[in-house]
Amino acid sequence: MMMKPTSTVLIVDDQPSMRDVLKRLLRNQGYELAFATNGQEALTKAAELIPDVILLDVMMPIMDGFEVCRRLRADSTLAQVPIIMVTSLKDRDSRLRGIKAGADDFVSKPYDIFELRARIETISKLNRYRRLLTEQAKFEWVIDNSDEAYLILKNNNQIVYANSKARLYLSLPTNKDEPINETFLEVVAKQYHQMYDSQSSPLPIDLTQTKLPRYLVRPDTETAQAFWLRVDVMEMSSESDEKLLNLRNITNTILANRQRWTLQSQISHKLRTPLTIIRTSQYVLENFADLTKEEIKRWLERIDTGGVRLQTEIEEILEYVNLSTITQTTLVPCNASDLLLNITTIKDRLNIESVHVSQQEIENPNKTFIRLSCWAIEVILTEIFSNAKKFHPKGTPILELSVVMLSSDVIRLRISDDGLTLSPEQLEKMWMPYYQGEKYFTGEKEGMGVGLSMVASLIWEVGGTCHAYNRTEKKGVIIELTLPLVK
Structure with missing residues (x-):
């Protein structure tokens, strides 16, 4: 032959x-x-x-x-x-x-x-x-002159090749003749929060899964913003035990679109109420000629109150825009008391009537600081609360919220609603950029709302986690967040 x-x-x-x-x-x-x-x-x-x-x-x-x-x-x-x-x-x-x-x-x-x-x-x-x-x-x-990072790994995750950009991202020796004695996972663990799977939980990283991308997050510091890498894995061939890894810097995409989304969210939620007050009062004054002087005075006072509130909200939004390019660690961290106040503020703003709050194991809320700023906490809670209202069959959710100090390092925030039960696929992918966030980046808006991927990105950057699961005793979803504390 x-x-x-x-x-x-x-x-x-x-x-x-x-x-x-x-x-x-x-x-x-x-x-x-x-x-x-x-x-x-x-x-x-x-x-x-x-x-x-x-x-x-x-x-x-x-x-x-x-x-x-x-x-x-x-x-x-x-x-x-x-x-x-x-x-x-x-x-x-x-x-x-x-x-x-x-x-x-x-x-x-x-x-x-x-x-x-x-x-x-x-x-x-x-x-x-x-x-x-x-x-x-x-x-x-x-490859060495590429704007993206590439590595070749053996089956034991040993790095056998890393281009210049990969060496920069992973702080590897610049001399290519110098051996790299640590595995890829060991190198990553020194600088980045763990890569996250579709439930946003830290993995033991399984690089045999090549269909979905992984994400690495290096936390922000006082001098640098958080740094995001998307990790794609490709098998070299069926006969080879090597894998090609592509590390793509998506920091600007994540942060720019988070800024855009949070600005839209802030405008939507903060300005709707005062504008409604002003427009309703104006309508009454224009269409009801038989109002008494006292009634006219009260409606004018409502317009004035709405205007003051509108001005305050606009100033807060402008402040957010100014702060949105600053790293989390340079902002004042939110304490547990501010967290509870935020809950009340957001409840009133979104007109959610029933929010039951409990807290455990927090001896001194004023001195227990979360490694997130107050504006970040507000963004996170606003998104979760508004989703609970939007997807509730009647638009009147009953929320149960508990704040528990799990250790000296971590607070757990658990939010339960009585709305819809989600499919396994929705639960599996609801936080991930590849499911919603990256579609949002290209202008596609679908699913439960791209805000949850933005919420996850804020929490991952400080080393926290996000989980979602259906309630067992009745319909509804439980959102569970672990938030690191300032040490």
Whole structure:
């Protein structure tokens, strides 16, 4: 059975009998054989095929093998193609001329079948290896100058290659000859919060899952904002134990769209109530001519109250816009008392009548600080409360909210509603950017509301977690957040 061709051999000889002999000797050896009958045809076919080896007869009319060899070496595309020149057994002068013309090796007539096969096999393998090294050098140059980070991992997650951007993101040695003794997971754990799965829980990271992206979050500091990486995994081949990882910096996308979303949310929720007060009062004054002076005064007072409240809300929104580019750690952290006040404020703003609040294990709320600013807490609670109202069958949810100090480092915030029961797919993917956030980034709005992915991004940046599950005793959903405390 004929082997699958792996190398192309171009045979150049003006004698049909010699071409036939070489064809018989080399068939079934795994080569793609091509033939040229003269020097000019050899140059044309070499340019067309870029063969792995050229078997070139010296003695040919019009253009001999030496001239063909010199022209091949003068062509930048063909200069590296190995050339084996065919000479007579004791033709020392031809060999010297061949060396000067640029030949790589020689075989003698009459052919020794084993020598011929061995020389072609050796030189074709060397040429393919050289080409591989050349292509690898090109690949590394392109990858090293890429704006994205790439790594190659072995099955044990050992880093065998990291381009310059990956070394920057992971604080690896800049000297590529210096060995990386830690695994990818060990390197990541030093700088980033764990990668998150579809339930937003820290993984033991399973890089065998290649269908969905993972996310790395490096927390913000007093001098730098949070840093986000999207991690995509690709199997190199079914026969290889290596994986290619692409780390893409999505920080600007996450933060810019969070700013846009939170601004829209703030405007929607904060301005609706005072505007409604003003417009309702104006309508009454314009359409009811029989109002008494006292009634007119009360409606004007309502307009004035609405205007004052509108001005206050606008000032708060403008303050948010000014603060939204500042890192979380540079803002004043929210304490447990402010958290409880926020709950009441948001409840009133969204006209949710029933919110039952309980707290446990918090001995001094004024001195228990959450590693989130008050505006971030407000954004988070506003989104969760408004979702509970929006998706409640009657628009009148009963919310149960508990604040529990799990340890000196963490507070758990649990919010239960009595609305809809969600499908497993909705529960699985409701927090993730690839499910909603990235669709939001491209202008698509669907699902339960892209705000939950924005909520998750705020919490992940400080090392917290988000969970959602259906209630068991009745319809409704429980949202559970763990919020780290300032130490």
